[in-house]
Amino acid sequence: MAASGRGLCRAVGASPRPAWRRAHWEARGHLKPEYDAVVIGAGHNGLVAAAYLQRLGVNTAVFERRHVIGGAAVTEEIIPGFKFSRASYLLSLLRPQIYTDLELKKHGLRLHLRNPYSFTPLLEEGTGSKVPRSLLLGTDMVENQKQISQFSPQDAQAFPRYEAFMNRLALAIDPLLDTAPVDMEAFQRGSLLQRLKSLSTLKPLLQAGASHPPLGSSSVQAWPSSVINGGSTKGQP
Ligand SMILES: Cc1cc2nc3c(=O)[nH]c(=O)nc-3n(C[C@H](O)[C@H](O)[C@H](O)COP(=O)(O)OP(=O)(O)OC[C@H]3O[C@@H](n4cnc5c(N)ncnc54)[C@H](O)[C@@H]3O)c2cc1C
Numbered sequence: 001m002a003a004s005g006r007g008l009c010r011a012v013g014a015s016p017r018p019a020w021r022r023a024h025w026e027a028r029g030h031l032k033p034e035y036d037a038v039v040i041g042a043g044h045n046g047l048v049a050a051a052y053l054q055r056l057g058v059n060t061a062v063f064e065r066r067h068v069i070g071g072a073a074v075t076e077e078i079i080p081g082f083k084f085s086r087a088s089y090l091l092s093l094l095r096p097q098i099y100t101d102l103e104l105k106k107h108g109l110r111l112h113l114r115n116p117y118s119f120t121p122l123l124e125e126g127t128g129s130k131v132p133r134s135l136l137l138g139t140d141m142v143e144n145q146k147q148i149s150q151f152s153p154q155d156a157q158a159f160p161r162y163e164a165f166m167n168r169l170a171l172a173i174d175p176l177l178d179t180a181p182v183d184m185e186a187f188q189r190g191s192l193l194q195r196l197k198s199l200s201t202l203k204p205l206l207q208a209g210a211s212h213p214p215l216g217s218s219s220v221q222a223w224p225s226s227v228i229n230g231g232s233t234k235g236q237p
Pocket residue numbers: 040041042043044045046047063064065066069070071072073087088089090091092093094
């Protein structure tokens with residue numbers, strides 16, 4: 001289709017500037033000539049790092065190439081009227097200390113428990129009134145066992161023990177996320193005292209192991225429901 005010169009100008013003028021270009025243009029007005037620290041990329045790691053730096057009085061700028069900040073944790077309206085999570089939407093690994101330090105709730109963070117947390121439809125033909133099978137898992141253990149027993153009664157029976165095992169693993173590993181890694185240099189070459197000190201990193205793991213009964217004697221009720229749901233951190237809010 002041909003367009004007259006004036007028509008074309010109007011069309012170009014009306015066409016929206018790409019969102020990232022508009023965002024960058026608007027941000028230019030806020031830029032200072034100098035910063036103490038610059039973070040490239042406004043994913044959640046960059047944002048958290050920048051927030052901590054700024055709180056310490058380090059004058060910090062975050063540069064993001066996209067028009068939205070949040071990286072993989074962003075929810076975007078990709079199709080008008082429909083919002084999509086780009087990838088990362090579970091907060092199980094977000095450290096509680098960060099919630100508190102950055103006052104995330106005060107800034108509008110709301111958590112939603114995912115229940116059911118997993119739906120797996122099977123690629124099979126339904127016959128007559130029989131619909132294709134699927135597996136739906138949530139926080140109700142009895143319901144989960146019913147679901148699993150469609151495929152394997154044995155697995156359904158073992159599921160509470162599996163959950164308890166996974167919860168126990170999570171409880172043991174969780175404190176390590178806030179601990180500095182083992183100082184391998186000190187561990188390999190240090191004095192006996194330095195070696196022992198370097199192993200203190202593993203204290204939470206040892207404590208978790210010591211404070212919980214062996215797997216065989218545990219029942220699922222003994223563990224917080226859904227530290228890891230169905231072995232998947234995707235069960236977390
Ligand atoms: C499919 C999938 C599902 C996941 N699900 C979860 C989950 O449910 N829960 C969870 O905790 N983790 C999840 N993760 C992991 C999580 O997404 C990553 O650990 C997290 O996004 C890393 O954060 P980040 O800030 O380091 O990087 P990103 O989130 O990748 O952010 C990087 C940012 O930097 C920008 N950038 C890159 N290069 C430049 C540049 N040169 N200049 C300017 N800006 C730049 C990018 O545009 C982006 O905004 C998932 C990952 C994937 C792939």
